[in-house]
């Protein structure tokens with residue numbers, strides 16, 4: 001049985017009078033990835049994919065009803081918030097199972113000028129999809145969004161209905177595809193020498209009290225025999241990393257995707273949930289070894305220090321934006337397939353006027369990805385890391401018109417551009433860091449994406 005809701009809303013965005021038409025139907029049995037793949041021909045470069053860690057929410061977007069981009073200014077969080085508010089001001093959506101979603105991400109550092117694979121990418125990139133699929137618990141909804149200046153759009157909307165039905169049909173009837181892993185022809189460790197020098201330099205500066213903690217990252221470049229497709233690599237990370245948040249965001253030739261264990265912030269009905277994830281150790285080969293390594297991590301002063309900086313900073317932000325909040329006294333372990341982390345969940349009740357994008361703005365970058373003090377750490381990253389992180393380590397996620405949403409920290413991620421992929425990984429440097437140990441930690445952090453992309457990992 002298909003249900004329909006039709007909403008039309010008049011809105012004004014940047015003094016353009018726009019109408020926002022929405023129609024949602026409930027559909028039976030539909031694989032979100034098959035829906036994503038159904039857009040391979042016509043919507044490539046204009047798609048997104050999201051699945052939360054609990055697997056209770058999957059969102060797919062095909063096509064673009066509207067795009068919000070912003071290049072390089074410091075108001076980027078407020079600007080996106082304002083545009084989204086203008087667009088959804090008149091929409092009354094409460095209690096609806098499926099709402100229009102704004103999906104996208106912010107780059108790590110708009111002041112980074114290093115050239116590379118991110119040259120064309122804006123500093124904020126958000127879209128409302130033309131065709132949006134939401135799978136919540138066991139129900140699946142597909143919405144059409146049309147945002148237009150035209151007054152009479154009935155014919156156009158009918159065309160979109162036909163297109164929606166075609167996409168649903170394609171996703172339902174095609175046999176569920178199992179994709180092969182891509183075939184790699186080369187793996188190149190970019191700027192490896194520079195990475196060692198950067199860690200050494202930054203450790204020395206921290207010892208001289210120039211900063212307390214700085215996260216230094218590096219990158220691998222993979223070349224493939226044949227160009228992998230977006231559904232193919234998303235399929236691989238879904239299989240390889242089921243316990244993480246999964247995301248994929250396309251813009252023209254670039255797909256940024258990953259499987260991160262780290263939530264930046266989730267807001268549901270004015271309650272906010274964040275998590276401090278910093279401090280790492282590998283998984284053991286046996287349950288006993290794993291337990292011993294976990295205990296070692298929980299008692300390791302270097303990792304506890306790295307972690308504590310993140311806790312203090314997230315607590316400060318919650319203090320500013322929440323009526324009440326709760327921070328556990330000690331971290332616990334977050335165990336994922338290749339690695340264990342120190343983990344402290346933080347939650348609070350937001351003040352009435354506080355929003356998810358304000359939280360993102362104040363939290364990003366936490367000392368799990370930037371450092372302490374923040375500006376000094378960012379300066380050192382720009383100076384010594386010598387790469388552009390692009391969306392790696394930035395906030396990526398979604399929000400709805402009621403202010404609910406979720407953003408993760410885009411680590412364990414890669415940018416796929418044509419027949420190349422760029423993988424990123426880093427680690428927190430403190431006074432007692434050792435370059436070789438840090439390097440080995442990045443190898444462990446590369447492992448999930450490398451494995452998903454068909455690479456070998458040699459211990």
Ligand SMILES: C=C(O[C@H]1C=CC=C(C(=O)O)[C@@H]1O)C(=O)O
Pocket residue numbers: 215217262277278279280341367368369411412424425426427428445
């Ligand atoms: C910077 C990364 O991880 C961060 C998140 C968790 C643990 C981290 C650590 O132990 O250093 C890092 O702060 C990365 O995965 O690229």
